[in-house]
Amino acid sequence: MSGRGKTVIGRDGLADLVAILAEDGYRVIGPQVADGAVVYEPLDSADDLPAGVVDDHDGGHYRLRREADGAVFAHVVGPQSWKRYLYPPVQALWRAERHGKGFRVIEEPADDGRDAFIGVRPCDIRAMAVHDRVFDRGDVVDGGYARRRRDAFVVAVNCTRAGGTCFCVSMGTGPAAGEGFDLALTELVGDNGHEFLVEAGSAAGGGVLDRLGGRDATAEDEAAAEAAVGQAAASMGRHMAADAPAVLMANLESPHWDGVAARCLACGNCTMVCPTCFCTTVEDATDLGGQVAERRRRWDSCFAADHSYIHGGSVRRETSARYRQWITHKLATWHEQFGTSGCVGCGRCITWCPVGIDITEEVRTLGGADKGD
Amino acid sequence: MPTAAAATLEPMTPVPFRVLGMRKELPDTYTLDLAPADGDGPLHFAPGQFNMLYHFGVGEIPISISGDPAATDRLTHTIRSVGAVSRGMGTLKAGDMVGVRGPFGSAWPVDEARGRDVVIVCGGIGLAPLRPAIYHILANRPSYGRLVILYGARSPRDILFRRELERWGGRLDTYVDATVDRATGEWSGNVGVVTNLIRHSGFDPVDTIAMVCGPETMMQYTVEALRDRGLDNTRIYLSMERNMKCAVGFCGRCQFGGAFVCRDGPVFRFDRIAPIFRVWEF
Numbered sequence A: 001m002s003g004r005g006k007t008v009i010g011r012d013g014l015a016d017l018v019a020i021l022a023e024d025g026y027r028v029i030g031p032q033v034a035d036g037a038v039v040y041e042p043l044d045s046a047d048d049l050p051a052g053v054v055d056d057h058d059g060g061h062y063r064l065r066r067e068a069d070g071a072v073f074a075h076v077v078g079p080q081s082w083k084r085y086l087y088p089p090v091q092a093l094w095r096a097e098r099h100g101k102g103f104r105v106i107e108e109p110a111d112d113g114r115d116a117f118i119g120v121r122p123c124d125i126r127a128m129a130v131h132d133r134v135f136d137r138g139d140v141v142d143g144g145y146a147r148r149r150r151d152a153f154v155v156a157v158n159c160t161r162a163g164g165t166c167f168c169v170s171m172g173t174g175p176a177a178g179e180g181f182d183l184a185l186t187e188l189v190g191d192n193g194h195e196f197l198v199e200a201g202s203a204a205g206g207g208v209l210d211r212l213g214g215r216d217a218t219a220e221d222e223a224a225a226e227a228a229v230g231q232a233a234a235s236m237g238r239h240m241a242a243d244a245p246a247v248l249m250a251n252l253e254s255p256h257w258d259g260v261a262a263r264c265l266a267c268g269n270c271t272m273v274c275p276t277c278f279c280t281t282v283e284d285a286t287d288l289g290g291q292v293a294e295r296r297r298r299w300d301s302c303f304a305a306d307h308s309y310i311h312g313g314s315v316r317r318e319t320s321a322r323y324r325q326w327i328t329h330k331l332a333t334w335h336e337q338f339g340t341s342g343c344v345g346c347g348r349c350i351t352w353c354p355v356g357i358d359i360t361e362e363v364r365t366l367g368g369a370d371k372g373d
Numbered sequence B: 001m002p003t004a005a006a007a008t009l010e011p012m013t014p015v016p017f018r019v020l021g022m023r024k025e026l027p028d029t030y031t032l033d034l035a036p037a038d039g040d041g042p043l044h045f046a047p048g049q050f051n052m053l054y055h056f057g058v059g060e061i062p063i064s065i066s067g068d069p070a071a072t073d074r075l076t077h078t079i080r081s082v083g084a085v086s087r088g089m090g091t092l093k094a095g096d097m098v099g100v101r102g103p104f105g106s107a108w109p110v111d112e113a114r115g116r117d118v119v120i121v122c123g124g125i126g127l128a129p130l131r132p133a134i135y136h137i138l139a140n141r142p143s144y145g146r147l148v149i150l151y152g153a154r155s156p157r158d159i160l161f162r163r164e165l166e167r168w169g170g171r172l173d174t175y176v177d178a179t180v181d182r183a184t185g186e187w188s189g190n191v192g193v194v195t196n197l198i199r200h201s202g203f204d205p206v207d208t209i210a211m212v213c214g215p216e217t218m219m220q221y222t223v224e225a226l227r228d229r230g231l232d233n234t235r236i237y238l239s240m241e242r243n244m245k246c247a248v249g250f251c252g253r254c255q256f257g258g259a260f261v262c263r264d265g266p267v268f269r270f271d272r273i274a275p276i277f278r279v280w281e282f
Helices: A013-023 A122-135 A143-151 A203-212 A219-234 A244-249 A256-263 A269-273 A319-338 A359-366 B084-089 B124-139 B162-170 B194-200 B216-228 B270-277
Strands: A007-010 A026-034 A037-042 A053-058 A061-066 A090-099 A102-107 A114-120 A153-157 A183-190 A193-200 A280-286 A292-299 B015-026 B029-036 B050-055 B059-064 B075-080 B097-104 B117-123 B147-153 B174-180 B208-213 B236-239 B267-269
Touching (some): A007 A013, A013 A193, A102 B097, A114 A122, A122 A143, A122 A319, A183 A203, A183 A219, A193 A203, A193 A219, A244 A359, A256 A319, A256 A359, A319 A359, B050 B084, B059 B084, B075 B124, B117 B216, B124 B162, B124 B236, B147 B194, B162 B174, B194 B216, B208 B216, B267 B270
Parallel strands (some): A114 A153, B117 B147, B208 B236
Antiparallel strands (some): A007 A193, A026 A037, A053 A061, A090 A292, A183 A193, B015 B029, B015 B097, B050 B059
8 A cells, every 4th residue: 555645636647547557557447428428438548538527317317418617527427337347248258169079168268458447436346346246256256257356456436426316325335435446536626726635545556646646635635525525425315225125025026016017118228237237148159160169148137038038938927027036136135145235326227227217216115105205 | 065066167168078878768858978078087966966068059058967976977967858958969979079067056955864754756857856866865775764756747658767766666665656647548547736646655744854846836736735744844845947057156047036046056945945935936
C-alpha cells in the first residue's frame, strides 16, 4: 500500500492514470458513451470518459443528458457490467479433432491479457466479490475467471449521485466502496474546481498512486467527499426490504407470481444486465467436414424455455415459475449457496426491464406491504 | 466418497474413453461400457454418482453410472435415447470414443444403510442409477437387513435389466416385485403403480433406508406411501434430475431451491428438499 494517505489529484490526473495503467501493460477499460448509453469499453485516453454526461433511470427508462459542470462520473451504471470482461458472454472451452477412430481434445490457449477497470461502482465491486464465490470455490475453480480477476486492476469510483433505480444502501453495497479496489476515487466538483480524492486499497494501487502525484488531502477534502457520497445515499429513492429472503420463501405458491407473469415478457434482459447472474449454456459445433468440433460457453438466462429442459419438457414452463426462480435465487437461495445475497442493488434489472418490473416493489407487494412504504 | 475428480484439472475438459462394449437393453435403451483411452488406472465412483458423457461434435449429457462399483476397470452407463446426444451415442460401437467428465454428485447412503433394511423403489430407467447400490449391497449382503427391490415399468417390454431382476428375485435373501402400467398377453404379474407394491413388501419401517429413483410424480407418490408405512423423511433418499451443462456448479441450470443438483445431489435426503419438493415448477 502507498505510504501516502488520501491524495487529491486534479482533473488532468485522470489522463495520467489512464496513461500509467496503459504503460504498465493493462488494457484500460472505462465508461464512455456509445449508442445513447454509457458502456464499458477500452479507452484510448481519458478524453473518452463521459464528461458532463448524466443518466436518468426509471423502470424501463434510460436517457442520457448533459450537465455543464463536466463531472466525469456523474452517471451511475450502464446496461453492461464488468462481468463481460471477467466472465465473457461467449467463451471457447476447448476444441477436439478427429484422430483415428476417436478424437483428441485440445484445450483453448489461455489468454493472458490484463485489464484495468476504471470507474467501477461500489455495487459492481460487490458483484465481483459475489462472482468470486461462484467461480473460485477452492474445490472447483474456473481457471480463466480466476486469472482474469487476479490480474485485474480495479479503480473504484464512489457514487456522488444516486441513480433513479439504485438501491445499494438497502443492500449494504454502496454508495462508497469499502474494499475490493486498487484505487478508489471520489469526484469533487465545486468552488475549488474539479478534483478527485484518491485512496489506495492495495499495494499495486499504492504504487500507481505514488506515480500519480497530486497533493495530500486536507480534512476539508475528506469532508467534501464524505458529504458528496452521503448526499447520494440520502437521495436514493428505492430500497429492498430487509426480510426479502423470508418473504420470498414463504410465498412460493402465491398467486402474485401470476400477476408478475402477466407483465413479464420473459425476455431475459434482467439476467443479461445483472452483474451477478451467471447462468450459461454450452454450444457444440463442428466444421463442415466434421473433423473439428468445438465447445463454447455462452451466457444464458433462466427466463429461456430450454434453461430447465429435461427429457419430456421444461421444468419451468410458465413465465411465473421462471420469474419466481430468478427472484428467489437472486435474493433468497443465493444465501444458502454462497453465503451472500446475489443482489447488489445496482438497479439495472429495473431500468432495463422493457415493462419496468421493479424487483424491490415485487418483494414489497409479495410481503403484503403497501407500495412505497 | 469420491467427489468431482476433474476438480484439479480444467473442470470443463472431457477425458477420452473407448467403448468396450455396447448392449441393447430395450428398444430405446442401451448400455455402454467405457475404459480410458490412455492409461488404465482404477475407476472409482460411489453408487448414485454420474458422469458427463460427450459425443463428438453433438454435445454432452449427464448420465448416472449403472455398473458395479467393484469393477474398477470400466465405467458402465445405461442410456435411453431421447435426444440428439443420447440417440447419437446409441450408434457407437466397440472401439469408438466418447468424452467423460466425472464422477460427479452425491451418492446413495449405502454405508448409513448397513445393519438396516433397505427398500429400493424405482420406475423405468430409474433402476439404472440404483443398480450400483444393489450390486454393492448384494456384495456385502450379510451387512444389511432385508433387501426389497420394487420396480415399475410402462409395459412388460419396457422392463429394464429383466434377467437381473429375476436373478435377484430368485435369491432367498432378496425380495423383488415388479409391476407394469399396461399389461400385455404374456404378463401374469402386477398391474398398476409401483407404490402399490410397498405395503406387501415387509420391511421394518423403524429401521429402513429407502432409495427412490424415477419420474418426479412417481417419487412424490412413493414418498407418501413410504411415509404411510411409517418411514421418516430422514430415512428416504431420492435422486433428482435437472438440466445440467457443467456438473460443477458454474452453469446455474440445475438449481433446485438452494441446491445445485450436480453438486448437492443428485441424491438428496428427503427432509432436506421436502419444503420445495412439491412446489409447482420450482
